[in-house]
Amino acid sequence: MDSAERRGFIQDKLEIKFLILYIADRLIQPVPYDVILDLAMCDSGVGYFDFSECLTDLTQTEHLSLSADGLYAITGKGRRNSQICESSLPYSVRLRCDQNVADCNRKLRRKSQVRSSCQKREDGVYSVRLALDDDMGSVLDLGLTVPREDMAKALAARFQKAPERLYSRIMDVLLDDGQGEKSEK
Secondary structure (H helix, E strand, C coil): CCHHHCCCCCCCHHHHHHHHHHHHHHCCCCEEHHHHHHHHCCCCCCCHHHHHHHHHHHHHCCCEEECCCCEEEECHHHHHHHHHHHHHCCHHHHHHHHHHHHHHHHHHHHHHHEEEEEEECCCCCEEEEEEEEECCEEEEEEEEEECCHHHHHHHHHHHHHCHHHHHHHHHHHHHECCCCCECCC
16 A cells, blocks of 8 residues: 555654654563554554564664564664654554553553463473562462473463462461461461
């Protein structure tokens, strides 16, 4: 689709670059290609091929960095240019971006606060590590040993879905005085 066929507020590749920098400047951590793509598709004027070309250009000009594991992050140069050029983006596009980036940042924060892993030990059993953090630090760090890989993976997956529930149940069990009442200390 060439710029004459565009129907969104974003009209050319320069504006797509401004949009990408605007997004990258507001993300709380480096993200893969598909996350930036999803966020940039907030305007119908952004096409996939133009987006890909602009992202590559921004990486080559060192406005964005690309890590060995495929994560994009804004550089100091990109941040400076983003702040200078952000007013060039239509207000409605910025509002939509801000909402989408806020949702993305919540998911990224959640992902970094809830972690689980499984590892086979030399003795043939599996270690499962479950960790939950909040903004102040570690809330739960639990290591378990299970006999089978499928059990280890199931525990890790269930923890990812509802870590607060596990934390609450552990606290209930530990605070129960054995008489069906919680101790009050």
